[in-house]
Amino acid sequence: QALMDKYRIPFLLHEHETEVLKMAAGSATMFGFDFRDVPKPTAYITEGKPLQLGDDTLQVFHTPGHSPGSVSFYYPAGNWIISGDVLFSGSIGRTDLPGGNFDTLIKSIRTPLIGYLHWATIFFTHAKAQRRNVKSNVLQLNLVLSFPTLPRSPLYTSQEKPSFRQGCRNPGHGR
Secondary structure (H helix, E strand, C coil): CHHHHHHCCCCEEEHHHHHHHHCHHHHHHHCCCCCCCCCCCCEEECCCCCEEECCEEEEEEECCCCCCCCEEEEECCCCEEECCCCEECCEECCCCCCCCCHHHHHHHHHCCHHHHHHCCEEECCCCCCCCCCHHHHHHHHHHHHCCCCCCCCCCCCCCCCCCCCCCCCCCCCCC
């Protein structure tokens, strides 16, 4: 809240992320942070509704799976994507945290992000900003397409509200 007040900036998130936000103070404590004053969202980010930042416009994609309200942003003028915790350099985001779901994450990558992996620069979370060439993006694409548990039919649409307590089927993380 202090940053919002000091810099007069809004606090935006996807509506499906409100349950995660409610747990922010407890999560912060696990990592040694004191986060008692959890801000309330100023507004909600919605897929398909452009996000205006000064003179620049970002396209918003609801990309759940890492968490129910994960979003990715595409900047057409610069031809880049901020993938959030959906994609990592050479891997995908975790799904073993509350609200995560492996099948939903894979579907989020396959639609709408998959088309951008061929030609856009992708900025990954938890890594230095990096430009990925087409070859690297195609390797990432092949990684996503190689998962044996890919859904054969749509599991999730952005109009559905996912269950926050969905179980995860991320290999190596148990249930």
